[in-house]
Amino acid sequence: MTQPLQIVQLPLGPVQTNCYIAADPATREAVIIDPAWDAPRLLGVLAEHEWQTRAVLLTHAHFDHLGAAAEVVAATGAPFGAHPLELPMLRNGGGAALFGLNVPDCPEPDWLLEPGQPVIAGSVRFDVLFVPGHTPGHVAFYHAAAQVVFSGDVLFQQGIGRTDLPGGDYATLMGSIREVLLALPPETTVCPGHGSVTTIGSERRDNPFLAD
Numbered sequence: 001m002t003q004p005l006q007i008v009q010l011p012l013g014p015v016q017t018n019c020y021i022a023a024d025p026a027t028r029e030a031v032i033i034d035p036a037w038d039a040p041r042l043l044g045v046l047a048e049h050e051w052q053t054r055a056v057l058l059t060h061a062h063f064d065h066l067g068a069a070a071e072v073v074a075a076t077g078a079p080f081g082a083h084p085l086e087l088p089m090l091r092n093g094g095g096a097a098l099f100g101l102n103v104p105d106c107p108e109p110d111w112l113l114e115p116g117q118p119v120i121a122g123s124v125r126f127d128v129l130f131v132p133g134h135t136p137g138h139v140a141f142y143h144a145a146a147q148v149v150f151s152g153d154v155l156f157q158q159g160i161g162r163t164d165l166p167g168g169d170y171a172t173l174m175g176s177i178r179e180v181l182l183a184l185p186p187e188t189t190v191c192p193g194h195g196s197v198t199t200i201g202s203e204r205r206d207n208p209f210l211a212d
């Protein structure tokens, strides 16, 4: 049985990174996944829906996923969660310098995510899936009742995450996709870090990077 989870996808910033706001319409409690860029726009969407932010989460600490973290965490006062293996990159501007860019300093997470330990943010709950390969501490957020996974830069519609950036590893990425993401039910909606929403079933069937 699916349970409603209201999801807003906001492609933001220089590489159109998808920030997601996932809210429980019954309680108006919300979680922000990857506060990518443009805090005023993001905070405007929260205000417009009268949603209360209960957590700000990172799938991974690349600069394009955390550009608005400082402002959004300060404005919402919500706990900020990331995987501990992402801390070196988070403290290093998310690797923005490699791209000749600058992002505001990212705050230290006050919540270190542990795979297997669910995120409970008010009435919104996610399982934390460990899916390294694009980065060493990449996680995905899975809402079993709503049948949706927020997969960051691991699996895209007809694509996979790049592994040529520091800490990337192709074999590890493929293992994460095949053993963790593709193990989810085929009807699961995939909300990726870039590009269009897809499903586990259609990627299992049509993704050219996953052809056997």
Ligand SMILES: [Zn+2]
Residues within 6 Å of the ligand: 060, 062, 134, 153
């Ligand atoms: Zn990335």
Ligand SMILES: [Zn+2]
Residues within 6 Å of the ligand: 017, 062, 064, 065, 153, 193, 194
């Ligand atoms: Zn990205």
